Amino acid sequence: NAGVTQTPKFQVLKTGQSMTLQCAQDMNHEYMSWYRQDPGMGLRLIHYSVGAGITDQGEVPNGYNVSRSTTEDFPLRLLSAAPSQTSVYFCASRRGESAVDSYEQYFGPGTRLTVT
Amino acid sequence: RKEVEQDPGPFNVPEGATVAFNCTYSNSASQSFFWYRQDCRKEPKLLMSVYSSGNEDGRFTAQLNRASQYISLLIRDSKLSDSATYLCVVSLNTGGFKTIFGAGTRLFVKA
Numbered sequence: 001n002a003g004v005t006q007t008p009k010f011q012v013l014k015t016g017q018s019m020t021l022q023c024a025q026d027m028n029h030e031y032m033s034w035y036r037q038d039p040g041m042g043l044r045l046i047h048y049s050v051g052a053g054i055t056d057q058g059e060v061p062n063g064y065n066v067s068r069s070t071t072e073d074f075p076l077r078l079l080s081a082a083p084s085q086t087s088v089y090f091c092a093s094r095r096g097e098s099a100v101d102s103y104e105q106y107f108g109p110g111t112r113l114t115v116t
Numbered sequence: 117r118k119e120v121e122q123d124p125g126p127f128n129v130p131e132g133a134t135v136a137f138n139c140t141y142s143n144s145a146s147q148s149f150f151w152y153r154q155d156c157r158k159e160p161k162l163l164m165s166v167y168s169s170g171n172e173d174g175r176f177t178a179q180l181n182r183a184s185q186y187i188s189l190l191i192r193d194s195k196l197s198d199s200a201t202y203l204c205v206v207s208l209n210t211g212g213f214k215t216i217f218g219a220g221t222r223l224f225v226k227a
Contacts, residue, residue, distance in 0.1 A: 042218050042220070043217040090159055107159035
């Protein structure tokens with residue numbers, strides 16, 4: 001099992017550019033989510049999905065879009081990058097509510113994004 | 117007020133020392149509690165869940181005090197490899213995705 005994979009590991013964008021951060025998991029987890037981590041702050045939820053075709057907004061969704069066409073993949077799109085989106089982005093997955101230990105989240109290695 | 121608060125540290129301790137971290141949460145409806153560990157520039161990984169009766173995993177002991185709304189993590193006989201940031205995590209069993217991460221407490225264990 002590769003677990004949760006993310007690409008790219010590093011990215012530099014100019015203000016106004018768009019891009020997609022990729023996330024995939026091979027554990028057949030129902031739930032997937034995107035977080036951003038900024039210095040001095042906890043991980044903040046951007047968007048999440050409880051299954052293929054179902055997504056919802058988290059705490060800080062503005063400027064980001066997601067889709068979930070398959071169980072495995074959950075890409076995050078930055079529509080028009082801004083310097084405030086400079087952060088480390090983590091994708092995570094976990095089992096659904098009915099599973100034992102469903103609250104343990106498995107994180108990808110992160111994408112470090114800089115917007116200039 | 118942050119929903120989950122932790123002392124950011126850093127805690128600088130010698131090898132072999134015992135160190136304790138506390139975390140407070142504001143939502144009394146919180147039902148699931150965890151400690152995650154995050155190494156520098158790496159992803160968070162689950163260290164242990166925290167149960168109402170308290171639980172131990174080797175050198176690590178976690179306690180939950182629902183009345184005072186705090187969680188603690190005790191590390192005994194600290195190792196150099198324990199140096200990391202420890203994240204307190206609180207979840208509501210709402211069926212949604214209400215999981216709140218604390219900002220973390222940094223620990224440095226020195227030889």
